[in-house]
Amino acid sequence: MKILSAAQTRLLDQATIAEQHLTSTALMERAASAFAEWFFGRFDVDDAGEILILCGPGNNGGDGLAVARLLYQASYAVRVALLPAAQHSPDWQHNRQHLPAALPVAEISADQLPDIPAGLLVIDALFGTGLSRPLEGLPAAVVAHLNQAKARVVAIDIPSGLFTDAPQAADTAIVKADHTVSFSLPKLAFLLPQNAEYVGQWHVRDIQLSGQFIADTATPWHYTDEATMRGALPARPKFSHKGTFGHALLLAGSRGKIGAAMLATNACLRSGVGLLTVQVPGCGYDILQISAPEAMCLTDPHLDFISALPDLKPYQAVGIGPGLGQDAASLAVLRQLLEFASTTSENRPRPLPLIIDADALNLLGQHRELLALMPENTVLTPHPKEFERLTEKARDDYHRLELLRNFAQQYRCLVVLKGAYTCIATPDGELHFNSTGNPGMATGGSGDVLTGLLLALRADARLLPFQAVRLGVYAHGLAGDLAAAHTGHAGLVAGDIVRHIGPALMRV
Ligand SMILES: NC(=O)C1=CN([C@@H]2O[C@H](COP(=O)(O)OP(=O)(O)OC[C@H]3O[C@@H](n4cnc5c(N)ncnc54)[C@H](OP(=O)(O)O)[C@@H]3O)[C@@H](O)[C@H]2O)[C@@H](O)CC1
Ligand SMILES: Nc1ncnc2c1ncn2[C@@H]1O[C@H](COP(=O)(O)OP(=O)(O)O)[C@@H](O)[C@H]1O
Numbered sequence: 001m002k003i004l005s006a007a008q009t010r011l012l013d014q015a016t017i018a019e020q021h022l023t024s025t026a027l028m029e030r031a032a033s034a035f036a037e038w039f040f041g042r043f044d045v046d047d048a049g050e051i052l053i054l055c056g057p058g059n060n061g062g063d064g065l066a067v068a069r070l071l072y073q074a075s076y077a078v079r080v081a082l083l084p085a086a087q088h089s090p091d092w093q094h095n096r097q098h099l100p101a102a103l104p105v106a107e108i109s110a111d112q113l114p115d116i117p118a119g120l121l122v123i124d125a126l127f128g129t130g131l132s133r134p135l136e137g138l139p140a141a142v143v144a145h146l147n148q149a150k151a152r153v154v155a156i157d158i159p160s161g162l163f164t165d166a167p168q169a170a171d172t173a174i175v176k177a178d179h180t181v182s183f184s185l186p187k188l189a190f191l192l193p194q195n196a197e198y199v200g201q202w203h204v205r206d207i208q209l210s211g212q213f214i215a216d217t218a219t220p221w222h223y224t225d226e227a228t229m230r231g232a233l234p235a236r237p238k239f240s241h242k243g244t245f246g247h248a249l250l251l252a253g254s255r256g257k258i259g260a261a262m263l264a265t266n267a268c269l270r271s272g273v274g275l276l277t278v279q280v281p282g283c284g285y286d287i288l289q290i291s292a293p294e295a296m297c298l299t300d301p302h303l304d305f306i307s308a309l310p311d312l313k314p315y316q317a318v319g320i321g322p323g324l325g326q327d328a329a330s331l332a333v334l335r336q337l338l339e340f341a342s343t344t345s346e347n348r349p350r351p352l353p354l355i356i357d358a359d360a361l362n363l364l365g366q367h368r369e370l371l372a373l374m375p376e377n378t379v380l381t382p383h384p385k386e387f388e389r390l391t392e393k394a395r396d397d398y399h400r401l402e403l404l405r406n407f408a409q410q411y412r413c414l415v416v417l418k419g420a421y422t423c424i425a426t427p428d429g430e431l432h433f434n435s436t437g438n439p440g441m442a443t444g445g446s447g448d449v450l451t452g453l454l455l456a457l458r459a460d461a462r463l464l465p466f467q468a469v470r471l472g473v474y475a476h477g478l479a480g481d482l483a484a485a486h487t488g489h490a491g492l493v494a495g496d497i498v499r500h501i502g503p504a505l506m507r508v
């Protein structure tokens with residue numbers, strides 16, 4: 001699914017109106033009905049109690065007025081407060097005229113801010129995607145007044161004061177909503193941690209906007225949802241054998257962190273790999289052989305950390321990093337691995353697929369000259385702190401996305417920036433946000449599981465690099481969601497994610 005800018009969203013409305021021979025009022029009615037349907041499903045008349053709808057001067061306010069009418073007709077107790085303005089949009093005027101006469105309407109002024117008792121349900125329809133500058137004056141005062149009241153807030157389309165796709169100063173007036181109900185496509189602002197306190201839980205309701213316009217519109221931003229992933233995992237052919245799915249090598253673990261190697265190992269085994277060999281330091285041999293008999297084990301000459309690179313010829317993909325530690329000997333192994341992987345020959349015409357995680361990323365961050373050795377489509381899986389070590393401290397989430405996009409383009413690699421909406425950056429400059437996963441996964445070892453999963457999928461030659469990574473990230477989050485259905489969020493451990501990889505892959 002694509003994510004469009006504010007400007008593209010405006011064009012999308014116009015294209016929809018032209019293509020479907022609609023009036024703009026009819027499109028507004030569609031949006032208001034979609035919002036109202038969501039609302040009816042969430043709050044019945046008794047739950048809702050009295051409802052205040054704050055309406056601005058543009059089409060977001062127009063939506064609010066149309067919603068007021070629909071809720072009133074459904075017997076909700078609604079009142080409207082209007083922000084004064086010199087001009088109103090034509091659809092605003094239409095919906096103002098069609099408000100039932102008995103519905104209370106007040107005009108807001110600086111010395112007459114609406115009364116908002118604690119618990120009141122407020123619908124925020126002040127400003128939407130037409131916001132052209134930060135709020136000041138009376139609109140900002142209304143937002144501050146709403147935010148300090150202990151109200152329940154539902155925003156139409158986007159919390160008022162929040163830009164759709166651009167950063168803004170920390171002290172700007174922005175509505176803090178509990179829910180945001182938007183139309184047809186998610187907005188970039190919803191996916192960034194810095195906006196979480198404004199957006200609350202977000203929901204997208206389809207209003208049949210022009211599919212053709214969306215298909216024809218270029219954007220770097222994408223959202224990976226269930227529909228995107230349908231059929232993403234190729235079926236295993238009847239006459240397949242273990243060689244069909246690739247032989248993967250994992251270099252992981254150090255004394256005290258063999259668990260990380262085990263989580264990645266078990267995840268890889270559960271993700272369809274044909275064969276898996278794991279190299280661990282001597283101290284990990286018994287643990288690996290006992291707890292993952294399906295994997296083959298190479299023992300590093302060193303007892304406590306990885307110090308030597310094995311012969312890489314048998315492998316179709318190599319993962320390095322979980323629990324690795326940062327010893328100089330492990331750094332040398334990483335360097336040799338990068339050199340080998342990028343060297344092609346007649347026998348191996350393509351670079352060896354690599355997945356680089358955890359301490360291997362930290363080593364790269366300390367020795368950035370190694371970045372140039374990475375073969376094309378190398379997969380890096382940093383969390384934001386590891387990404388900062390590879391690049392620089394980001395000013396905000398938007399700047400981090402810019403750094404991410406530039407990094408993936410510069411090094412022609414795939415970067416998986418992990419978080420609530422994990423974002424994959426491609427060498428072509430695309431950013432793909434993932435929809436699955438939950439806060440229960442914010443627990444030690446979840447990332448190691450992702451590395452194992454990605455390793456298996458990169459070893460499978462049937463999948464293109466980006467396809468494998470997007471599938472791995474999606475399945476990892478989905479496995480976490482399936483696990484959390486049994487354990488809850490607090491009780492979730494990384495091993496639970498491993499146990500649900502199979503069921504998650506079945507769903508794609
Ligand atoms: N997407 C869809 O599919 C559909 C979208 N629809 C709805 O339309 C919404 C977009 O409506 P919109 O374009 O009229 O803009 P909106 O957000 O109401 O604000 C514009 C007004 O605010 C003003 N203004 C701006 N910034 C300001 C500031 N800082 N401080 C003060 N004033 C400021 C601006 O004035 P100006 O900038 O000219 O001074 C203008 O008067 C969209 O979010 C959705 O809810 C649906 O109805 C149909 C389907
Ligand atoms: N709030 C969250 N919502 C969804 N996924 C999350 C959340 N927090 C963490 N995750 C996922 O869990 C994993 C954590 O990885 P990482 O930070 O490397 O942990 P570790 O190093 O302990 O293995 C990532 O894949 C991340 O996307």
Ligand SMILES: [K+]
Binds near residue numbers: 060125127128156160
């Ligand atoms: K709004």
